[in-house]
Amino acid sequence: MQKNLKSKLNYARFGQISFVFTIGMAMYLFTTIPHNWWILLTVIMMSAAIEPGLIIKKSINRGKGTLIGILLFLPLIYLLQLNYRFIPLVFILLSIGISVPNAKRYDISVIFMTMMVFTMNAYNFTVPTQEGPFEATLNRGICTVIGIIICIAGDHFLFRRFDYSRKLYFLLQHELCNMLEKKIEMIRNAHKQKLNRYLIVENLRESFNQAYTTIATSAESIRLSLNTNAETKQKINDFDITIWQLRKAVFGLYYSECILQHNQSSEEHLERFKHLIDKARRNFISLRN
Amino acid sequence: MNILSQINHNVAHWLEKVDPYYTQRIILRKGLYLAVWLTAFNWLAQPDVFNAYALSALLLAPFYENPSLNTYKQKDLALVFAFIISGIGCIIFYLLYPFKFTLLFFSLAYLSGLFFFCDHFYPKFKPFILQTIVVSALNMTIKPAASLQVALDMFFCVMLSLMVTFTAYKLHPNLYPKVWHRAFAHYLAAVSEEIGHAINKFDTHNFIKGASHLNALRAYRRLLPRKLLLNIMKTTVGIRNVQFAINHIYLKDKDEQFWYKFQKEIDAFRLAVIAKQEIAMPFVDANETEPTQAYVVKYLCRSIINWNKICRKI
Structure with a gap:
């Protein structure tokens, strides 16, 4: 079932990207909206490397960033006219600015991106355009809004009905619990199989960090989703607390089994683990609201 | 003067908040450095299709600094x-x-082909697919349209851009010890906090901050310079072992006095790490009958010995 769900989620993700990409591309190729390239750019940049449930947050950042970018660029137009040699320099600095903020501050990246695309126009055109700065600003703003609408529509029509975030979280809950049980088995058999202690720690860290970070992002996406009810949110919070207790129980078991080699302590940790894993499984969310 | 120092302090504080591991500042430095190389090669080679030369580097070079690519081999391959x-x-x-x-x-077919190719053979590249399509789409309106000559020029401009970016990054000094240094100081703070929770038997909190510091340590450890690598690994492993041992005693009755003293030693170690200074061995008497106490003191000492060897070189 899990494998099936995983491939379904993968196809759903591809469906969303290809849907918004095709609409964006069609808008660019077949419409006469001024600056329609900006629609395609907005659509591609918003869909890249993002979980569908978080698209609302990204849209807000995108809209905010574009607006501030445009406002900051207006005085820059007049400053750049003082000496046109500033244009490539400003262009380079702005493009570096795009990659400097971390993924959480997407709005700052968008500010730089907006300003850079405007400067790129100043750099590329050798003849003055008929469009004034305010007109260009307005056109760009409208294109951004159209791009955002396409992304949200893609998210709404494909993912609200498919309930992507919920299914993904459910899958991750299963995977996490299975992984924890496997690790317990591995620690229990470490002596028999003569496993290296250092390699066990490496293995634990690798799997735990990966799984815990992914599930935290997914939980955030469901919490932000507007159609998540209070009961589900409560279940997610309870599950979150339990998995961190489970983590302590597994690490504690590793220490008592592999370092101290103290049977009684190992049994205590194991008992606690069994109790907690039952509790975690009771807090799995249901697939439907 | 007072206002200036206040502003300076506020900016430094803000930088530490938004860029706790120094990674974004490394990106800024590398970005400026690459821009100098690209400008120099633009003068020398005068590429015919400027957009293909400049924009491909500007949009694709940031992949190199993505933390999901954690070895040089992976970074080179992705680039x-x-x-x-x-x-x-x-x-x-x-x-x-x-x-x-x-x-x-x-x-659409190109996007699908790339998506499923990466899904099967190169999953790490999946988040970057759309950015490569932006680069491809940015150059499609160049005039004259559909000329094979221009198309080939464009391809070679992208390759020139790759060559410059690759060489520039290979010659850049390694700044990743700074990332390790900051992440390690934060990790020590998280471990100290964890000891506090263990003393109070408070186990419903999560360790997500500590885990993210450890993630940063792990993401950059294969990129550290070889001469420091061994000592850095031993320093980190010592504290990591201490953290493992704390999980064992979490809900048990424990000698609170010892653990308070031990927490103070960890805090002192953290201050020494932040100041990049040597630190004396801890004065904590471990109870011989309690193996966990002896274990944590042993690994804290081991960590400190290794830190003292590298503190001036970070």
Whole structure:
């Protein structure tokens, strides 16, 4: 079932990207909206490397960033006219600015991106355009809004009905619990199989960090989703607390089994683990609201 | 003067808040450095299609600093792969641009091909696919349309850009010890906090902050310079073992006095790490009958010995 769900989620993700990409591309190729390239750019940049449930947050950042970018660029137009040699320099600095903020501050990246695309126009055109700065600003703003609408529509029509975030979280809950049980088995058999202690720690860290970070992002996406009810949110919070207790129980078991080699302590940790894993499984969310 | 120092302090504080591991500042430095190289090569080589030369580097070079690529081999592969598929994409999108319907269906097929290729053979590259398509699409409107000569020029401009980016990054000094240094100081703070929770038997909190510091340590450890690598690893492993041992005693009755003293030693170690100074061995008497106490003191000492060897070189 899990494998099936995983491939379904993968196809759903591809469906969303290809849907918004095709609409964006069609808008660019077949419409006469001024600056329609900006629609395609907005659509591609918003869909890249993002979980569908978080698209609302990204849209807000995108809209905010574009607006501030445009406002900051207006005085820059007049400053750049003082000496046109500033244009490539400003262009380079702005493009570096795009990659400097971390993924959480997407709005700052968008500010730089907006300003850079405007400067790129100043750099590329050798003849003055008929469009004034305010007109260009307005056109760009409208294109951004159209791009955002396409992304949200893609998210709404494909993912609200498919309930992507919920299914993904459910899958991750299963995977996490299975992984924890496997690790317990591995620690229990470490002596028999003569496993290296250092390699066990490496293995634990690798799997735990990966799984815990992914599930935290997914939980955030469901919490932000507007159609998540209070009961589900409560279940997610309870599950979150339990998995961190489970983590302590597994690490504690590793220490008592592999370092101290103290049977009684190992049994205590194991008992606690069994109790907690039952509790975690009771807090799995249901697939439907 | 007072206002200036206040502003300076506020900026430093803000920087530490938004960029706790120094990674974004490394990106800034590397970005400026690469821009100098690109400008120099632009003067020398005068590439025919400027957009293909400049924009491919500006949009694709940031992949190199992505934390999901945690070895030099992975970084090099991602960079070369990104530039090559963008170069091929540039040619095809540009040649098909006059045939708009064909381009629409082709671009969808290109996206699907790339998505499923990466899904099967190169999953780490999946988040970057759309950015390579932006580079391909940015150059498609260049005039004259659909000229094979221009298409080839465009491809070679992208390759020139790859060559400059690759060489520049290979010659850049290694700044990753700074990332380790900051992440390690934060990790020590998280471990100290964890000891506090263990003393109070408070186990319903999460360790997500500590885990993210540890993630940062792990993501950059294979990028550290070889001469420091061994000591850095031993320093980190010592504290990591201490953290493992704390999980064992979490809900048990424990000698609170010892653990308070031990927490103070960890805090002192953290201050020494922040100041990049040597620190004396801890004065904590471990109870011989309690193996966990002896274990944590042993590994704290081991960690400190290794830190003292490298503190001036970070």
